[in-house]
Amino acid sequence: MKTKIPELRKSRKLSQQELADAVGVTRQTITSIEVGKYTASLELAYKIAHYFGLMIEDVFDFSDGEE
Amino acid sequence: MLMKLFICEKTANLEEYKAKRRRRTWMYAGMAVLGVFTLLFDFLIVPRLVPQDTASGGFSKGLYLGAGAAMVVCGILMAWNNARSLRDEAKLKRYRAEEEDERNGAIMNRAIFSAAMVTMAVLYLVLVVAGVFSPMLVLFCVGVVLVFFVCMLAFQSYYSRKM
Numbered sequence: 001m002k003t004k005i006p007e008l009r010k011s012r013k014l015s016q017q018e019l020a021d022a023v024g025v026t027r028q029t030i031t032s033i034e035v036g037k038y039t040a041s042l043e044l045a046y047k048i049a050h051y052f053g054l055m056i057e058d059v060f061d062f063s064d065g066e067e
Numbered sequence: 068m069l070m071k072l073f074i075c076e077k078t079a080n081l082e083e084y085k086a087k088r089r090r091r092t093w094m095y096a097g098m099a100v101l102g103v104f105t106l107l108f109d110f111l112i113v114p115r116l117v118p119q120d121t122a123s124g125g126f127s128k129g130l131y132l133g134a135g136a137a138m139v140v141c142g143i144l145m146a147w148n149n150a151r152s153l154r155d156e157a158k159l160k161r162y163r164a165e166e167e168d169e170r171n172g173a174i175m176n177r178a179i180f181s182a183a184m185v186t187m188a189v190l191y192l193v194l195v196v197a198g199v200f201s202p203m204l205v206l207f208c209v210g211v212v213l214v215f216f217v218c219m220l221a222f223q224s225y226y227s228r229k230m
Contacts, residue, residue, distance in 0.1 A: 020164065029170040038170050 001039050002061040005030070008052050023047040077167045081156075084163045088149055095146035102138025105131055187212065 009019060016030045023044065032038035033048075040048065040060070049056045078084040109131035117124040152158050165171060190208045197204035 021160075024164055024167070026164055026168045026171065029168055032170060038173075041169050044169055 001036060003033060003036075004059050004061075005034050005048065008054075008059065012052075019048070019051070022051050078163070081159065081163065084167075085153060085159065088153055088159070088162075092146050092149045092153075095142050095149060097142075099139050099142025099146065102135045102140075102142055105135030105138060109135055183215070187215070 005019070008014075009016070016034075017027045020027045020030045024047070025044065029038065029040075029044075033040050042056075045056050045060055049059045052059060078087055109128060113124075113127055113131055117127050119125070119128065152162060190212055194205055194208040197208065
């Protein structure tokens with residue numbers, strides 16, 4: 001699953017650790033989501049999107065799994 | 068209760084997490100007390116049950132002494148470390164994030180599943196080899212496999228009611 005987290009972080013000058021602290025996960029989890037090695041749960045996806053003030057579909061691209 | 072203390076269930080806030088860790092401190096203290104009882108068992112009961120001048124006597128004495136001492140030392144150290152972490156808010160936040168992190172939980176689930184599969188395969192191999200020369204070992208392996216599947220079914224039933 002592709003995400004726009006790196007771009008959103010950079011535009012807000014936010015480190016992975018700061019985002020991780022804000023949504024209550026470890027920095028490694030944010031890294032894994034950014035590189036596509038781990039798919040965030042609905043709850044975490046919502047928290048991240050909410051943190052950036054966006055909708056989930058604006059942060060995560062679900063088109064890969066669509067048939 | 069025990070499962071709630073150690074399985075990475077999410078807490079609603081830092082206060083709830085603090086309470087969880089406080090309960091865990093008591094658990095570790097309980098482990099140390101159990102270790103003291105094991106040591107007492109070793110010093111007072113074992114010499115009366117097994118003759119100490121035999122090989123099995125020495126083995127059982129060493130077994131209870133080692134297990135008891137390990138439980139006391141680990142229990143005290145873990146309780147102390149846990150109690151100390153309760154005073155440091157920043158450390159507590161980091162521990163909470165690490166413990167309740169969903170990726171860590173997923174990694175742990177996969178690791179436990181893989182380890183269980185490998186253990187089952189090893190037990191099967193031991194069972195096949197031991198069948199030739201040690202009925203006791205075969206019974207032990209069958210017992211372990213049975214305990215594993217009974218526990219698995221019990222947890223499956225517990226979680227299907229919970230989730």
